[in-house]
Amino acid sequence: MSINSKQSIKCPKCAQLTEITAWSSITADDSPDLKADLLSRRINIFKCEACSHIALLPSPLLYHDKEKKLLISFTPCNDNTMASQLFDNIKKTSKESGELKNYEDYNLRFVTGYDELLEKILIFDNGYHDKVIEVLKVLILMQEPDKADGRVAVFGKTDANALEFLIRDNKENQFYTSKIPLDSYNTISEQLLKSGVKYRSFDWELINLDYGAGLLRGINNVF
Numbered sequence: 001m002s003i004n005s006k007q008s009i010k011c012p013k014c015a016q017l018t019e020i021t022a023w024s025s026i027t028a029d030d031s032p033d034l035k036a037d038l039l040s041r042r043i044n045i046f047k048c049e050a051c052s053h054i055a056l057l058p059s060p061l062l063y064h065d066k067e068k069k070l071l072i073s074f075t076p077c078n079d080n081t082m083a084s085q086l087f088d089n090i091k092k093t094s095k096e097s098g099e100l101k102n103y104e105d106y107n108l109r110f111v112t113g114y115d116e117l118l119e120k121i122l123i124f125d126n127g128y129h130d131k132v133i134e135v136l137k138v139l140i141l142m143q144e145p146d147k148a149d150g151r152v153a154v155f156g157k158t159d160a161n162a163l164e165f166l167i168r169d170n171k172e173n174q175f176y177t178s179k180i181p182l183d184s185y186n187t188i189s190e191q192l193l194k195s196g197v198k199y200r201s202f203d204w205e206l207i208n209l210d211y212g213a214g215l216l217r218g219i220n221n222v223f
């Protein structure tokens with residue numbers, strides 16, 4: 001079920017009050033329009049009526065795709081320490097309430113960035129799995145290890161033969177694209193499976209580049 005509330009938000013720049021609909025829950029199967037709005041960054045984004053200042057609402061959002069068995073808990077947060085506390089909290093709360101029983105065979109994700117939320121939706125919509133994607137990102141970034149620190153890789157798009165990643169180099173302020181053959185995706189996917197990685201969740205999971213690096217270390221003997 002998709003849930004919203006009306007909120008009056010004071011612009012952080014000019015103090016003008018703007019009324020906005022804040023969404024706390026979106027179920028993609030029931031609300032395709034809302035999902036489309038989310039993917040075009042129109043959900044929980046505040047735009048000031050007076051000065052056009054744009055900002056993300058600090059409100060959490062739960063994204064649910066019943067068909068794909070995907071549940072993403074998004075809490076906006078830029079601070080790593082705070083993010084790991086929030087992650088611990090959601091695991092604790094879910095354990096206490098026993099609600100995870102309703103999500104067997106699901107992929108449960110915790111994210112703190114809007115871009116990250118949209119990327120996860122895109123990955124699963126295209127029939128891929130983010131655990132494999134994060135490993136591929138590590139492999140892409142390791143092609144130029146001395147530049148890896150300043151770079152961010154994001155899943156972009158896909159066709160029948162390849163997956164395309166967008167690479168942002170924050171130091172050089174440049175964008176690149178990098179293509180990975182679908183065969184490589186499938187090979188990594190099988191290797192991960194053999195090494196015991198599950199393509200479903202037993203609890204909330206934080207699947208990011210660090211997670212991908214950890215998986216790669218686990219299957220490193222095959223490379």
Ligand SMILES: [Zn+2]
Nearest residue numbers: 011014048051
């Ligand atoms: Zn304003």
